Amino acid sequence: MIEALIKFLCAIVWFLLLSLYLTWAERKESAVMQDRVGANRANFFGFRILGLFQPLADAIKMMTKEDFTPAFSKRFLHNLAPFLSFFFVAVTISTIPFGSHLMIGGKEFRLQVIDLNVGILFVLALLALSIYGVILSGWVSNNRWTLLGGLRGSAQLISYEVALGLSLIGIIMVFPSLKFSEIVGFQSELLFGWLPKWGVFLQPLGLIIFLMAAMAESERVPFDLPEGESEIVGFFTEYGGLKYGLYMFTDFMKVLIIACLLTTLFFGGYHVPWLYADGFHFPWGGDWLLPHGIVVLFQVIMFNLKVFFFCWLQILIRWTYPRFRYDQLMDFGWKFLIPLSLFNIAATAVLMSL
Amino acid sequence: MTTRIQKEARKESLLINMGPSHPAMHGTIRIMLELDGEKVRNSEVEVGYLHRGFEKTCENKTYFNLLPYTDRLNYVSPLINNVGYVMTIEKLMDIKVPERAQYIRVIMSELSRISDHLTALAAMTMECGAFTVFLYYIKAREEIWNVIEKTTGARMTTSYIRIGGVRTDLHPDFKTDVAKAMKVTRDVLRDVKGLLDKNKIWIDRTRGVAVVSPDMAINYGFTGPCLRASGVKYDVRKAHPYLVYDRLDFIVPLGEKGDNYDRYMVRMKEMEQSLRIVEQCVEKIPESVPEVKGKIEPAEAIKASRARKPDAKIKLSPNLKGSEKEKYPSILTDSKGVKVPPKEDTYTGIEGLINHFKFFMRGHGIRPPKGEVYFSVEGGSGELGYYIVSDGTDQPYRLHLRGPCFHIVSALEEMIKGHYIADVIPTFGSTNMIGGELDR
Amino acid sequence: MAVFLFILLSLTCIGSILGMILSKNQAHSALYLILAFVCTGGLFGLMSAPFIAAVQIIIYAGAIMVLFIFVIMMIDIRKGLSPERKKWILYPSLGIGLVLIIELIFILSNTLVPSKAGTIESFGSPKTLGKVLFTKYLYPFEITSVLIIAALVGAIVLVKKKEEK
Numbered sequence: 001m002i003e004a005l006i007k008f009l010c011a012i013v014w015f016l017l018l019s020l021y022l023t024w025a026e027r028k029e030s031a032v033m034q035d036r037v038g039a040n041r042a043n044f045f046g047f048r049i050l051g052l053f054q055p056l057a058d059a060i061k062m063m064t065k066e067d068f069t070p071a072f073s074k075r076f077l078h079n080l081a082p083f084l085s086f087f088f089v090a091v092t093i094s095t096i097p098f099g100s101h102l103m104i105g106g107k108e109f110r111l112q113v114i115d116l117n118v119g120i121l122f123v124l125a126l127l128a129l130s131i132y133g134v135i136l137s138g139w140v141s142n143n144r145w146t147l148l149g150g151l152r153g154s155a156q157l158i159s160y161e162v163a164l165g166l167s168l169i170g171i172i173m174v175f176p177s178l179k180f181s182e183i184v185g186f187q188s189e190l191l192f193g194w195l196p197k198w199g200v201f202l203q204p205l206g207l208i209i210f211l212m213a214a215m216a217e218s219e220r221v222p223f224d225l226p227e228g229e230s231e232i233v234g235f236f237t238e239y240g241g242l243k244y245g246l247y248m249f250t251d252f253m254k255v256l257i258i259a260c261l262l263t264t265l266f267f268g269g270y271h272v273p274w275l276y277a278d279g280f281h282f283p284w285g286g287d288w289l290l291p292h293g294i295v296v297l298f299q300v301i302m303f304n305l306k307v308f309f310f311c312w313l314q315i316l317i318r319w320t321y322p323r324f325r326y327d328q329l330m331d332f333g334w335k336f337l338i339p340l341s342l343f344n345i346a347a348t349a350v351l352m353s354l
Numbered sequence: 355m356t357t358r359i360q361k362e363a364r365k366e367s368l369l370i371n372m373g374p375s376h377p378a379m380h381g382t383i384r385i386m387l388e389l390d391g392e393k394v395r396n397s398e399v400e401v402g403y404l405h406r407g408f409e410k411t412c413e414n415k416t417y418f419n420l421l422p423y424t425d426r427l428n429y430v431s432p433l434i435n436n437v438g439y440v441m442t443i444e445k446l447m448d449i450k451v452p453e454r455a456q457y458i459r460v461i462m463s464e465l466s467r468i469s470d471h472l473t474a475l476a477a478m479t480m481e482c483g484a485f486t487v488f489l490y491y492i493k494a495r496e497e498i499w500n501v502i503e504k505t506t507g508a509r510m511t512t513s514y515i516r517i518g519g520v521r522t523d524l525h526p527d528f529k530t531d532v533a534k535a536m537k538v539t540r541d542v543l544r545d546v547k548g549l550l551d552k553n554k555i556w557i558d559r560t561r562g563v564a565v566v567s568p569d570m571a572i573n574y575g576f577t578g579p580c581l582r583a584s585g586v587k588y589d590v591r592k593a594h595p596y597l598v599y600d601r602l603d604f605i606v607p608l609g610e611k612g613d614n615y616d617r618y619m620v621r622m623k624e625m626e627q628s629l630r631i632v633e634q635c636v637e638k639i640p641e642s643v644p645e646v647k648g649k650i651e652p653a654e655a656i657k658a659s660r661a662r663k664p665d666a667k668i669k670l671s672p673n674l675k676g677s678e679k680e681k682y683p684s685i686l687t688d689s690k691g692v693k694v695p696p697k698e699d700t701y702t703g704i705e706g707l708i709n710h711f712k713f714f715m716r717g718h719g720i721r722p723p724k725g726e727v728y729f730s731v732e733g734g735s736g737e738l739g740y741y742i743v744s745d746g747t748d749q750p751y752r753l754h755l756r757g758p759c760f761h762i763v764s765a766l767e768e769m770i771k772g773h774y775i776a777d778v779i780p781t782f783g784s785t786n787m788i789g790g791e792l793d794r
Numbered sequence: 795m796a797v798f799l800f801i802l803l804s805l806t807c808i809g810s811i812l813g814m815i816l817s818k819n820q821a822h823s824a825l826y827l828i829l830a831f832v833c834t835g836g837l838f839g840l841m842s843a844p845f846i847a848a849v850q851i852i853i854y855a856g857a858i859m860v861l862f863i864f865v866i867m868m869i870d871i872r873k874g875l876s877p878e879r880k881k882w883i884l885y886p887s888l889g890i891g892l893v894l895i896i897e898l899i900f901i902l903s904n905t906l907v908p909s910k911a912g913t914i915e916s917f918g919s920p921k922t923l924g925k926v927l928f929t930k931y932l933y934p935f936e937i938t939s940v941l942i943i944a945a946l947v948g949a950i951v952l953v954k955k956k957e958e959k
Contacts, residue, residue: 034489077825117919121848125835128856132828135860139821139867144370151864158857165852178845178920222483222555321555323483325776326392328558 007113008094015093015256020055022252022311027054029312030319062245070141070238077140082239082246085133088126089253095119096260097181099270099299100277103292111270111300112181119180120172123261124165127217131157133250141238149237152326153219159333160216160223166341167209170348171265174202184269188276194283196273199266205344207266209337214261215314216333218254222321223329259310267306270299359398363388367395372778374403380477381789383763385778392774397767401760404789412753417443417517417720418713420753425511427755428791431470431734433462433502436515441596442729442740443517446722449692454684455519456597457639461532462514463597463731464628464635465502468539469495470734470786471579471621471628478618478783479550482559487546494542497535504531507673516694517720518687522676523642532636536629543625551619560614564769564781567612575761578736580785583620584612590732601638604631617784643680655702668698692720719748735759735786757791800840807833820866824859831855845920 024039028051031038040051069078099111116122131154138150172178175186189197200207216223236247263269274282275298279289290298324332363369372385382403388396408427412420424439425432437459444451451459472495480488499509504525506514514521525531550556566576571584581588589606591599607623609616649669650658670678677685679696686693694713699706712718722744730739736758743752762785769785770778807830814826831854838847927935 030486034486035493036489116844118844118848121845121852125848125851125856128852129832131856131860132863135863135867136825139863144368147867151867154860154864158860161852161857224483319486320549321484321553322479322487322550322559324555325559325774327774 003109004113007109007111011093011096011098011113012090015090015253018307019249019252019256020059021052022256023055023058023248024052025311026252026315026318027051029315033316033319059245063242065241067241067243070143074140077136078238079243081133081137081140082236082243082250083133084136085130085250086246086253088130088133089250089257092123092126092257093260095122095180096264097184097269098303099296102296110181111296115179115181118178119183120168120178120265123257124161124168127164127257128158128161130250133247137236137239137247143238146237156219156223156326156329156333157217159330160213160337163209163213163333163337163341164217166338167206167213167344168265169341170203170206170344171199173345173348173352174199180264180269184264184271187268188271190283196268196271198268198271203266203344203348205340205347207262209341209344210266211262213333213337214258215317216329218251218258218314220251220255220314220318222317222323224323255311255314256307259307259314262310263303263306269306270303272298272302275299357386357398357400359386359388359396362396364395370775380783381787381792383787383789383792385766385782387770387775387778389775392776394770394773394775394778397770399763399766401763402793404793406790406794408794409753409755412750414749416716416748417722417750420750421516422511422513425513426790427757427794428470428733428735428738428759428788429510430473430788431466432510432512433459433466433506433514434470434731434733434738436513437463437597438729438731438733438738438740440515440517441731442727442742443720443722445729446725446727446742446744447517447689447692447720449518449687449689451519451687452684453598454523454640454642455686457635458520458524458685459515460597460599460602461524461632461635461639462502462506462520464631465498465532465535467732467734468625468628469498469502471625472498472539474734474783474786475546475618475621478780481779481783482556484550484556487549490542490545494535494539497538501528501531501535504528505676516686518689518693519685521685522674523681523685525676529636532632536632539625539629543622547622557615560618560780560784562611563614563773563777564784565611565613566765566769570765570768571612574765576736576765577758577761578733579620579624580617580762581736582606583609583616585609590730590737594730596729596731598635602631602634604628614780614784621786640684642684645678646680652701655698658702668702670697717748721746721748730756733758733791735762735788735791738791755791755794757794759785759787759792763787763792796840800837803833803836803840807837821863824863824866827862828855828859831859845923 027038038051039054042051042053042057044053069075094113095116097110097112097115102109102111134153134157135150138146138148138153141147171183175183177183177186187196187198191197191201195201236244239247274280275295277292277295279287279295281287360369368389370387370389372387374382374384384400384403386398386400387394406426408423411423415423421436421439424435427435443449472491476488476491476495479491502512503509505522505528506512566580566584568584568586571581571586576584577588577590585608587606587608590596592606604627607620607627609620646667649667652668652670655668667678667680674697677696679698682696690709691713695706695709700710701707713720722742724744724746726741726743728739728741730737732738737756738758739756741752741754741756742750745751766782766785770781773781810826810829810833814823814830817823817826832851835847835851835855838844838850
């Protein structure tokens with residue numbers, strides 16, 4: 001019980017801190033892409049350090065702003081909506097494995113808060129529930145524009161949920177389990193004797209579909225018409241202060257969760273190629289034996305590196321492309337991604353029976 | 355007060371207001387949309403939020419005084435407005451402009467045109483979500499504005515062109531600065547070409563949206579890039595050449611279908627042509643008069659003038675640099691009474707003082723002969739025309755601006771009919787509506 | 795622990811259903827129903843059928859109720875419509891309600907005896923469920939899918955007719 005609590009605390013602190021610094025990463029990466037410097041003024045007693053205090057400054061600013069509810073709207077629902085968004089996305093971190101086991105004093109701790117039998121479905125269910133934050137906020141603000149934004153946002157989210165689920169069926173067929181730890185375990189086997197059996201090598205099409213559907217789920221450019229700031233000005237217009245901060249934060253948490261899912265399902269999670277429980281065993285001969293703690297450390301570092309890489313990739317895609325128009329977005333989801341994922345399932349089935 | 359669309363709308367459609375304060379309505383304009391789901395069934399455009407009474411104000415100002423007002427019309431390409439106004443007066447009074455001044459005017463017009471197109475496309479792409487492209491365009495615009503600032507003294511409201519020529523000569527490092535600005539602009543254009551030209555998302559967004567047929571364009575009175583995107587070949591620089599455009603070699607790019615993508619492409623190609631024009635001008639421009647050595651301070655010059663040696667060459671203060679008396683023949687006309695006399699004459703001789711006094715005095719100064727005149731130049735958005743009626747006094751009796759945006763925005767209602775609400779934004783951005791020019 | 799969770803979930807479920815029936819505002823009713831579905835999912839999880847729990851939440855609470863809320867919000871009724879009240883309906887409805895309660899008591903009295911089925915590890919696992927669904931319950935499965943497609947096509951036909959009008 002205590003163990004689960006400690007693990008949850010570690011996971012959630014890692015998650016929230018990383019989401020916070022994802023805002024910093026986004027600002028700096030977009031600045032590099034756009035030939036400018038980015039935010040670097042926030043300082044702490046004169047130390048600027050590349051603007052690393054900027055997220056803290058943002059958090060303080062959001063917390064100290066006025067918390068208002070527009071007239072003619074229900075107070076309780078207005079407060080509930082950002083909480084729903086935030087809560088359901090934050091809980092998904094509890095199923096992601098950070099490492100294999102850690103042996104402290106003879107007892108074995110799994111580096112995963114909870115290892116559900118239906119891990120993947122749990123994550124999908126929670127992402128489905130986070131749609132309610134969008135709808136509720138759009139409706140409760142008593143404003144035509146936000147209502148439009150909320151409805152369109154949720155329509156987009158439920159459309160791409162289908163593609164998301166279908167793209168994962170291929171993975172479930174290849175690694176026959178729904179548990180995250182078992183999927184990562186399957187990925188540490190070797191294909192052809194030297195290639196680790198990562199999802200990307202077995203399901204490249206599934207990866208592409210999942211990436212696009214997941215980016216649509218996180219409602220970032222090029223899929224961000226519902227919150228299109230310069231077009232219909234989003235569904236969170238009537239929110240200020242910390243509630244608005246929660247929405248923005250949820251955006252980055254979704255980016256992080258998508259990166260975690262990508263690494264766990266397609267890129268081997270915490271698995272370092274050719275690293276086993278006692279050290280490296282390279283396929284071309286040669287071993288490098290390591291103590292257990294170092295092995296776990298390598299795994300955790302590798303997991304973090306992969307997650308950072310995918311966050312970087314999503315930020316890159318966000319700042320490059322213009323946005324889709326709404327009907328093109330729905331066309332893309334229904335008429336392109338779903339048939340493609342069905343084809344992927346069929347092709348996987350055919351190839352597996354060979 | 356119910357507007358037309360409120361009376362005409364059907365009961366079940368949604369009336370939505372893209373109000374004057376909207377992030378995408380640059381320059382404040384109000385579009386009321388009658389929506390049927392996502393499609394725009396009908397719309398009404400309401401202009402006039404930036405009406406400042408320019409034409410009425412001009413009736414109370416002398417011809418020289420109202421030059422700064424013309425900057426603020428199309429405020430992203432101010433030099434073209436200046437040129438248009440000044441050339442109208444020159445046509446009325448039949449003033450000849452020295453050749454170097456003409457080349458300088460062409461260079462400044464083309465630099466302004468490039469910055470106008472950069473701003474228009476930056477706004478259009480940013481509102482479609484391509485934020486990086488916006489910042490690339492603004493970077494190029496910054497370089498161009500640096501060049502303009504070094505010569506004219508201001509980035510945006512320059513008031514540089516004078517009746518009979520220009521205010522000062524180009525600054526000494528002009529060639530290198532312009533070469534650097536052009537290189538940055540060419541790099542930016544190449545990057546944006548790679549990012550957007552064949553980008554499926556961009557093409558989906560802009561192809562086939564708000565198609566304007568050539569007949570419709572001519573009927574509405576389109577000019578400029580919007581007309582050329584529909585395939586009609588009309589450019590004031592080629593049809594009625596003014597300044598030195600007939601000696602320069604450039605082509606006029608045309609579009610095919612007249613949709614948003616064509617308007618974007620025509621502007622991109624026009625920017626390349628403007629860069630070519632600037633390069634040719636910088637090569638062909640006649641040399642300026644070299645600076646005279648051995649100038650003396652103003653106090654000594656006054657003493658020297660009292661001792662009847664009035665030809666002393668005075669060292670002017672730094673913000674009058676470039677307008678020394680020896681440079682005047684190359685940048686300003688010889689006609690008397692239409693230009694501010696050089697400061698060296700004003701402060702050292704009685705004739706200069708009287709000329710200066712009479713130029714600025716109410717009732718005297720520039721007094722064109724009675725009559726009316728219309729002259730047009732190729733502005734950033736189209737044919738920018740000035741119509742002046744003079745009654746012989748030093749204030750115009752009537753001054754009317756033919757703003758190209760007005761005619762293009764009048765077609766906006768028909769352009770967005772039947773399209774989605776998300777198409778309104780790129781359509782509106784591609785018309786390059788500038789509030790100052792639209793509402794005067 | 796499990797008993798505590800069970801009591802919590804079932805009380806929340808019953809409370810939200812009562813809230814759904816008694817609330818006058820449609821949007822509030824829909825929200826209460828969502829809460830009820832989530833609690834039902836939780837109850838499924840307690841009965842060691844995690845797959846059904848997740849699927850219940852994904853499909854019911856995550857997709858179907860979203861569509862309900864779409865419709866409610868697009869129609870945008872401020873105050874709830876109160877149902878027609880006819881005096882004579884009260885008595886037959888009370889009678890039917892009583893019959894239903896007696897039936898429920900009969901069913902519940904059979905299930906209050908703990909059964910052995912929930913103790914198999916693979917009881918609700920996707921593997922067993924899939925096997926059973928495609929062998930023993932194949933016909934109901936396929937016929938249900940045909941039924942859903944029929945509903946889908948019918949909805950589209952109705953909307954199309956309205957557009958042509």
